[in-house]
Amino acid sequence: MTSSRTIAVIVPAKDEAAVIRHVLLRIPRQIDGMAVISIVVDDGSSDATAAVATDCGAYVLRHLTNLGVGAATRTGLRAALTLGANIIVTMDGDGQHDPEEIERLVRCLVEGPFDVVIGSRLLTPHGMPKVRVAANLVMNAVTFVVYRKIVSDSQSGFKAFTRGAAEKLELRSRGYEICSEIVGEIYRKGLRYKSLPVKAVYTAYSQGKGQHFLNGVNLLIELFIRLLRRV
C-alpha cells in the first residue's frame, strides 16, 4: 500500500515494447506534492512490453492471454484501488496521449468539483484525421442512444477519476466499448464530470495501433447488444 496521497496512471498495453518506454518515462513523478505511480497492464503481449515497463519502474500486471483494452483497464483500476491511489488516470500505451497533460487533468479534478475528467480530443481536433473525427462523432451518437449521455469525446481513453468515482464504477466490458460504458456509468451513478481539451498525437505507429474499421464494427455490435439488454 502507498502511504501519502497518490496518483496512479493506468496504461493498458499490448505489444507496445517499441513505444512504452517513451510513454512511461514522460509521466511526471510528482504532481502538486502527490506521488505518481505507473501501472502497466500487459494484455497478453508477445513482445517485451512487460520487461520494458518493469525496467521503467512501473507496476506490471500480466494477462496470460489477450482480453482486450476494457478488461486490461478494469484490472488496472482494481490494482490502483488496491494500492490506495487517491486519483486514477487512464491513458493509452501507444503514445497517442501526451503524458505531460496528466497534470492538467489531475489539477482539474483536484480543483473540482468533479468526479471524472475526460480528456477530449474533439474539443480542439487540430491534426486529427477527418475520418477519425467523423467516426468519433458517430460513436458519440451511438453512446447517447445506448447510455443516454452525450459527451464531447465518448471514445477517449484519457481520463482521470477520483478514488470515490473509480470505486463506484461497475464495468463489464472487455474491449473498446469500455469507453462508452464509462460514460454510461457517469450518467447512472450521477458522477460530476468535465471534458477537458487534450491533444491527440497521431503518428504512423499510433494510427496503426488505434481502432481499425473492423474494431469499430465490433464496437457497434457490442453496444447494440447492450442496447438490446436494456430493453
Added chain:
Amino acid sequence: MLALASKIFSVLLAAIALSKSYVDFRGRLESFPMFVFWTVTWLLIVTFALFPSLVDILLSFSGTERAGLGTFFGMALVFLYFVVYRIYVKLERIEQNLTKTIQELALRENWVKRP
C-alpha cells in the same frame, strides 16, 4: 442445375463439419455425446438435402400436407436461431469466466513488489 448445386454444397459443408467434429473428438476437444449429436444432425441435413421429398412424407405423417416446405423450413430457421442464441449465451458466459480468471491471476501475482 440450382438444385444439384445446393445438394453438392450441402454434402461438402456436411463433410467439412463432420471431419472437423471427428478431429476434435479424436483430439479430446469434443465430448462423445456432442460428436454423436453433430454427426446425426449433419447426416439428417444431408439426407433431406439429397431427398427433399422425404420432407413431404414426414409432413404427411403429421397430417399437415398443406403446410408444405415453407412451414418446415420456417421451423428449421427458428430452431437454428435458438441454437445460435444458446451458443451466444454460453460463449458470453465462458468469456466472462475466462476474463475473471485471468484478471484474478494477474492480481494474485507478485506485482506489488517493484524491482
